[in-house]
Amino acid sequence: MARAAGVGRGTASRVLNGSPHVSLAARSAVLASVRDLSYVPNAAARALVRRRTDAVALVVTESDERVFGEPYFAAAVRGIGARLGEAGFQLVLVMARPGGDEGAAQTAQSFLTDRHVDGVLLLSLHADDPLPELLEARGVPTVCGGSPATTRPRTVVDADNLGGGRSAVQHLVATGRRRLAVLAGPQDMSSGRDRLAGALDAAAEAGHPRHAVALAYGDYSEESGRRAMAEVLAAGPSPDGVFAASDLMAVGALRALRDAGLSAPHDVGLVGFDDSPVCRHTDPELTSVHQPVARMGRVMADVLLARIAGDEVPTQTVLPTRLVVRGSA
Numbered sequence: 001m002a003r004a005a006g007v008g009r010g011t012a013s014r015v016l017n018g019s020p021h022v023s024l025a026a027r028s029a030v031l032a033s034v035r036d037l038s039y040v041p042n043a044a045a046r047a048l049v050r051r052r053t054d055a056v057a058l059v060v061t062e063s064d065e066r067v068f069g070e071p072y073f074a075a076a077v078r079g080i081g082a083r084l085g086e087a088g089f090q091l092v093l094v095m096a097r098p099g100g101d102e103g104a105a106q107t108a109q110s111f112l113t114d115r116h117v118d119g120v121l122l123l124s125l126h127a128d129d130p131l132p133e134l135l136e137a138r139g140v141p142t143v144c145g146g147s148p149a150t151t152r153p154r155t156v157v158d159a160d161n162l163g164g165g166r167s168a169v170q171h172l173v174a175t176g177r178r179r180l181a182v183l184a185g186p187q188d189m190s191s192g193r194d195r196l197a198g199a200l201d202a203a204a205e206a207g208h209p210r211h212a213v214a215l216a217y218g219d220y221s222e223e224s225g226r227r228a229m230a231e232v233l234a235a236g237p238s239p240d241g242v243f244a245a246s247d248l249m250a251v252g253a254l255r256a257l258r259d260a261g262l263s264a265p266h267d268v269g270l271v272g273f274d275d276s277p278v279c280r281h282t283d284p285e286l287t288s289v290h291q292p293v294a295r296m297g298r299v300m301a302d303v304l305l306a307r308i309a310g311d312e313v314p315t316q317t318v319l320p321t322r323l324v325v326r327g328s329a
Contacts, residue, residue, distance in 0.1 A: 004033040071276035079297025127188035141307035159291035164321035165198025168243040168271040173206040177241025181214035183228040185245035225252025247272040269329035284327030
């Protein structure tokens with residue numbers, strides 16, 4: 001290609017790599033030879049020279065059903081993929097099923113730490129996940145979307161789960177609800193614990209101590225919300241205000257309420273968390289705490305790209321949440 005353009009190999013290389021230190025005539029000649037010869041750079045060879053792959057892995061520690069079936073993950077991937085695409089990086093999805101076989105986990109760890117990717121994004125971390133610490137120890141730039149309940153990874157991007165749980169219960173109290181229940185998320189995740197803590201703080205401030213708030217637990221899924229709501233109703237007395245830690249749990253709670261002959265908002269005010277598209281398809285439409293999931297994905301990607309470039313980044317970035325009031329409460 002350099003011969004066809006009548007320039008040296010160094011000049012051709014500078015043109016292909018976007019260097020400004022090339023004359024206009026030389027640049028035009030090289031680009032013409034690229035077109036004439038249908039030249040395509042060898043990505044693998046360039047990666048070896050630059051010690052970069054221009055690829056980032058997204059690891060999601062959940063079942064296939066949840067990753068491909070729940071709106072949260074779709075929004076996060078959309079935000080991450082858009083930002084990485086703008087920066088010229090490829091996104092590689094790695095599934096790390098919770099409780100999966102040890103061999104599969106070792107294969108995933110080897111892939112992530114053997115320089116197949118320039119950095120790693122982690123979503124939906126649970127308390128017993130060793131991956132954040134392992135990746136940092138191996139020198140792999142890593143950013144976590146949320147964190148396990150028991151540890152704080154080096155770099156975390158998250159929504160204000162504490163404030164979101166607080167605003168949900170404050171709204172229930174402000175609308176006259178007095179018998180409160182919380183359908184909490186998984187307690188091995190910081191999001192589940194923080195949403196519960198914020199809800200209980202707001203209840204206590206309104207004169208409802210922890211023992212006066214009915215509690216049941218789920219895993220953010222619709223079925224777990226149905227079971228948790230049924231558990232609260234069976235224990236009695238029936239609450240008149242319910243905060244569910246995810247929109248899908250709130251949808252399950254609506255099913256259980258209807259099975260018990262109760263309706264929202266007439267008998268029970270119901271608030272979810274996520275402000276996902278499902279909120280506008282329930283009857284009544286679901287009041288929910290909005291967390292900016294797609295934006296969180298973009299911020300995660302931005303922070304990781306900065307780490308890959310060797311820049312200093314904040315240890316923790318927390319994005320605000322807000323309550324969106326609809327018909328259920």
